[in-house]
Amino acid sequence: MKDFAAIVLAAGKGTRMKSDLHKVLHPIAGKPMLMHLLDTFVLLGINRIVVVSGDRREQLDKALEGRDIATALQDPQLGTAHAALQAKEALEGFSGNIMVCFGDVPMVRSETVQHLNDALAEGAKVAVLGFRPADALAYGRIIADDNGTVRKMVEFKDATDREKKTRLCNSGLIVAHSDDMWPLLEAVDNDNAQGEYYLPDVATGAIARGDKVVVIECEPDEVAGINSRAELAEAEQRWQAARRLQAMADGATLKAPDSVFFSHDTKLGRDVTIDPHVVFGPGVTVADDVHIKAYTHLEGATLATGAQAGPFARLRPGAVMEENSFVGNFVEMKKATLGAGAKASHLSYIGDATVGKDANIGAGTITCNYDGYFKYQTVIGERAFIGSNSALIAPVTIGDDAIVAAGSAVSRDVGAGDLRMVRAEQLVKQGWADRFHDTMKKKKAAAKKDRAKKGK
Secondary structure, eight states: OTTEEEEEEEOOOOGGGOOSSOGGGSEETTEEHHHHHHHHHHHHTOOEEEEEEBTBHHHHHHHTTTSOOEEEEOOSOOOHHHHHHTTTTTTTTOOSEEEEEETTOTTOOHHHHHHHHHHHHTTOSEEEEEEOOSSOTTOOEEEEOTTSBEEEEEOGGGOOHHHHTOOOEEEEEEEEEHHHHHHHHHHOOOOSTTOOOOTTHHHHHHHHTTOOEEEEEEOGGGGOOOOSHHHHHHHHHHHHHHHHHHHHHTTOEESSGGGOBOOTTOEEOTTOEEOSSOEEOSSOEEOTTOEEOTTOEESSOEEOTTOEEOSSOEEOTTOEEOTTOEEEEEEEEEEEEEOTTOEEEEEEEEEEEEEOTTOEEOTTOEEEOBOSSOBOOEEEOTTOEEOTTOEEESSEEEOTTOEEOTTOEEOSOBOTTOEEOOOOOOOOOTTHHHHHHHHHHHHHHHHHHHHHHHHO
């Protein structure tokens, strides 16, 4: 859609969010709602996008760094039509269809944008997006014929009682060719209850001059605006529900779907099994035949074919599990690779480490990777066996087939095939415990007797 531009309105204060973060930067599935919308446009091939900002402009500028997206400032804020008009300079020289939409309506589908564009190709001068919610509330109304020809657009506050009974509501999205959009925006006045320049009056102006205006309808969930934390939670719920269905349709087993939470970029292979209460943070890739057990949290992790994680495992950014590797309950990995067939079954921390093929990490093992200033690497060779309750003090290398005895604190490299045992010599004092218990019991009895005397 090279001859198509999008103006995204994001100048509002978002006061109902009660947040220091700009409203459109609040995340859904780990991605700011504005980016959901912009990424849809990018997939459509729309290469002219202008975001109109106002309140907390600096936050939007930072969030858009690195993207080929122009910005415009609305100051003062005089309404939605006025906001759209602020993008004219950024689109100077552009000739084509222009869509105006809102940054807090992030789930608009690419197919819907295409339908709006097609309506212009079929002869309409302006196309608007409508929906029929279960409760129309205070949405603006669209008065249209059965064939979709719009006769009137009206804001709820300016609507008559009869018009308020109409169920077809205005989503706010509107499309017109640049040759029509700019003159229509410039002709909008503020003769209304709020004294603002309303975007729907673009359609009203087109109707007044005899142009054809049509409405394209979509499902209410697609254009549900997000103005509060409660509405944000509802949007998250809808997104997650759709993603769970997609995961199962693509060949994953979710044993308790409602308890699994995905990120916007989670990638799952086929025949993946996900137990209850699993959370995916951003950047997780899961190959075929992986089993993720209950209460496991993953972020920035890669799991190869046949890997198993959990229950109660935590895979942090940079965690890589190679084929058929296994981490069990209360194991944490960070910037570490667990080789093919390697195991860390329980109660271990593996950070800044490379663990070789078929190595075994005993319970309670930790890689001591940080000295308060720098991080250091631990390398564990193939088939190495790390005994329980061992501390591997990085930088350190454990060779192939080496054994680290349980309870060892290893600070020097261990050669291939060697045994490293780092323990203090055990000291035995025969009868010491019996004498200790006798002495302490006598002291306790004497103290009790002394308290009884003082109580008299």
